[in-house]
Amino acid sequence: MRLTDFPLRTFKEVPSEAEVISHQLMLRAGLIRRLASGLYNWLPLGLRVLQKVEAIIRDEMNRAGALEVVMPVVQPAELWQESGRWEEYGPELLRLKDRHDRAFCLGPTHEEVITDIARNELSSYRQLPVNYYQIQTKFRDEIRPRFGVMRAREFVMKDAYSFHLDQESLLEGYAAMRAAYDNIFRRLQLDFRIVQADPGAIGGNRSEEFHVLAESGEDAIAYCEADGYSANVETVAIDTDDVSRAEPTADLELIDTPNVRTIDELSKFLDVPAGHCLKTLLVAGEQAPAVALLLCGHHELNRIKTEALPGVARPLRMLRGAEVEAATGCEPGFVGPKDLDVPLFVDAAAASLSDFVCGANAPDKHYRGANWERDLPLPDVVDMRNAVAGDPSPAGGGRLEIARGIEVGHIFQLGSKYSEAMEARVLDKDGKACEMQMGCYGIGVTRVVAAAIEQNNDERGILWPDAIAPFDVVLIPINLDKSYRVREAADSLYAELQQAGLDTLYDDRNQRPGVKFAEADLIGIPHRLVIAEKSWDNGQIEYKSRREADAEMISVDGVVDFLSKRRMP
RNA sequence: CGGGGCAUGGCGCAGUCUGGUAGCGCAUCUGCUUUGGGAGCAGAGGGUCGGCGGUUCGAAUCCGUCUGCCCCGACCA
Numbered sequence: 001m002r003l004t005d006f007p008l009r010t011f012k013e014v015p016s017e018a019e020v021i022s023h024q025l026m027l028r029a030g031l032i033r034r035l036a037s038g039l040y041n042w043l044p045l046g047l048r049v050l051q052k053v054e055a056i057i058r059d060e061m062n063r064a065g066a067l068e069v070v071m072p073v074v075q076p077a078e079l080w081q082e083s084g085r086w087e088e089y090g091p092e093l094l095r096l097k098d099r100h101d102r103a104f105c106l107g108p109t110h111e112e113v114i115t116d117i118a119r120n121e122l123s124s125y126r127q128l129p130v131n132y133y134q135i136q137t138k139f140r141d142e143i144r145p146r147f148g149v150m151r152a153r154e155f156v157m158k159d160a161y162s163f164h165l166d167q168e169s170l171l172e173g174y175a176a177m178r179a180a181y182d183n184i185f186r187r188l189q190l191d192f193r194i195v196q197a198d199p200g201a202i203g204g205n206r207s208e209e210f211h212v213l214a215e216s217g218e219d220a221i222a223y224c225e226a227d228g229y230s231a232n233v234e235t236v237a238i239d240t241d242d243v244s245r246a247e248p249t250a251d252l253e254l255i256d257t258p259n260v261r262t263i264d265e266l267s268k269f270l271d272v273p274a275g276h277c278l279k280t281l282l283v284a285g286e287q288a289p290a291v292a293l294l295l296c297g298h299h300e301l302n303r304i305k306t307e308a309l310p311g312v313a314r315p316l317r318m319l320r321g322a323e324v325e326a327a328t329g330c331e332p333g334f335v336g337p338k339d340l341d342v343p344l345f346v347d348a349a350a351a352s353l354s355d356f357v358c359g360a361n362a363p364d365k366h367y368r369g370a371n372w373e374r375d376l377p378l379p380d381v382v383d384m385r386n387a388v389a390g391d392p393s394p395a396g397g398g399r400l401e402i403a404r405g406i407e408v409g410h411i412f413q414l415g416s417k418y419s420e421a422m423e424a425r426v427l428d429k430d431g432k433a434c435e436m437q438m439g440c441y442g443i444g445v446t447r448v449v450a451a452a453i454e455q456n457n458d459e460r461g462i463l464w465p466d467a468i469a470p471f472d473v474v475l476i477p478i479n480l481d482k483s484y485r486v487r488e489a490a491d492s493l494y495a496e497l498q499q500a501g502l503d504t505l506y507d508d509r510n511q512r513p514g515v516k517f518a519e520a521d522l523i524g525i526p527h528r529l530v531i532a533e534k535s536w537d538n539g540q541i542e543y544k545s546r547r548e549a550d551a552e553m554i555s556v557d558g559v560v561d562f563l564s565k566r567r568m569p
Numbered sequence: 570c571g572g573g574g575c576a577u578g579g580c581g582c583a584g585u586c587u588g589g590u591a592g593c594g595c596a597u598c599u600g601c602u603u604u605g606g607g608a609g610c611a612g613a614g615g616g617u618c619g620g621c622g623g624u625u626c627g628a629a630u631c632c633g634u635c636u637g638c639c640c641c642g643a644c645c646a
Binding site for chain 2: 009010012015016019027034090109143146157209320407410478510514517518519522
């Protein structure tokens with residue numbers, strides 16, 4: 001591509017809307033532009049990257065025997081009512097009506113539609129297993145879109161759905177997809193981890209997530225070097241059996257804590273570690289108006305675990321200030337478990353506290369030196385917090401560490417959730433109708449692009465992995481408007497590189513070299529060739545890798561060979 | 570949805586407190602010079618100051634209202 005034919009607009013300054021580095025660089029390098037909150041245009045340069053990612057995914061999916069289809073973005077409400085998700089899914093599902101007042105939604109995922117295809121097209125066990133996939137635009141009306149295309153409302157996803165006669169076949173299909181995903185992320189040259197996950201709204205049994213490791217990742221991953229365990233922190237089970245308390249040493253004391261409402265303030269005010277303060281959270285109950293949850297001050301409530309507790313309303317909802325007062329007779333900030341007349345649960349770690357601080361159910365008052373069983377009864381002990389670094393690994397081999405990751409892939413064993421609800425059956429050997437077992441497998445294609453940048457950048461710009469760079473090589477002639485020889489040399493080398501199948505960006509603009517270097521670095525082309533008159537006359541050309549500090553001179557004759565050796569497979 | 574902030578040319582910002590006919594840098598266009606790390610000089614174009622209503626002789630500036638966007642939280646494949 002000649003740069004004189006390619007409108008490239010880059011920014012020196014960081015647009016104020018961009019928070020994370022990938023978003024900043026995607027805007028600065030001219031890959032994307034924001035159209036509205038959570039909606040992005042992909043400009044030609046960005047689309048080249050997106051299409052390279054898609055090509056690798058498509059290749060590996062085809063190689064694994066999956067069959068490509070395309071399903072509509074707009075889906076009829078009836079299918080979602082059939083699966084039950086029209087009610088379940090919540091406001092993230094964007095619903096709309098057509099001119100005849102018929103209800104539709106924008107597809108956030110395609111289980112319903114694919115199950116409809118499967119029940120119409122598949123009727124015999126002889127046709128199974130089948131794996132359909134598509135690369136399609138999805139829409140989820142996120143509460144707060146952010147980080148550019150990392151969490152956009154509209155995004156491109158590769159979703160695959162496999163259909164099996166039985167569990168055994170499902171396990172095989174799942175393993176095949178897991179292997180295909182492993183290949184895909186390897187080929188994308190990303191540093192990633194496979195972690196155990198919660199199936200969430202999609203439903204089903206087992207699921208695993210593929211995470212690209214990055215500081216800015218929205219998910220926390222718990223892992224243990226010693227035993228190889230790795231899981232999304234939200235799914236890590238914590239043992240509730242080993243509750244052991246030190247003997248009380250302090251007397252129960254009612255103390256004044258004027259206007260001290262948060263754990264943070266309390267911890268500072270009393271100079272007590274947050275872990276020794278008891279956090280009392282009030283959530284909506286299933287029958288009771290409120291359920292109180294007791295945690296150590298430095299621990300986070302785990303939504304999934306909490307929703308599984310008896311009597312807690314689903315979806316989990318924290319009570320508002322007025323509701324807290326109605327249920328406890330005390331404003332938020334001073335609520336505590338002593339003499340509190342609502343159902344109570346205590347987290348195992350909080351149950352192990354002694355001489356702790358907690359709210360006294362009176363304005364501007366807390367208790368100090370509180371102890372279970374001596375001062376107040378110990379409620380039901382449960383696991384309802386997120387794991388933190390230092391917790392024991394569930395696999396038993398050591399302590400957990402926490403890393404941050406960007407979820408780019410998720411694979412599920414759905415089982416028969418959708419095939420049952422939507423009556424997707426085939427006849428087995430004995431002529432008996434049975435529900436198909438399903439698996440589903442997603443990759444956030446647009447998110448992969450952002451994740452790749454999060455993991456590959458420096459102060460000058462993007463460092464694309466070879467596999468997904470918008471161009472393989474950038475060709476920069478110096479003084480091409482002054483030197484006929486340079487122009488001729490650059491033109492012929494451009495032709496040669498193209499001939500060799502290299503995606504070449506030819507910077508034939510009449511720009512100063514500094515501008516060309518800066519922009520080539522910003523947009524992250526992995527390999528750079530510079531043609532200057534003097535060296536060209538000596539049969540030499542300058543090569544520099546985007547990832548290396550220094551350039552080297554190479555022979556003009558061997559350029560294509562040299563590049564093909566330098567490029568990653 | 571709760572809390573906070575912002576809205577002035579394509580991008581980054583000043584001007585708002587204290588009302589008086591809109592400015593800076595980058596980018597764009599023209600000319601000349603320059604050509605190995607985002608050049609210099611001279612000139613030019615581009616803005617109903619987010620929308621609507623009000624106060625005033627006069628509103629980017631004051632008041633009201635609506636909308637959009639960003640951040641934190643909640644929430645979320």
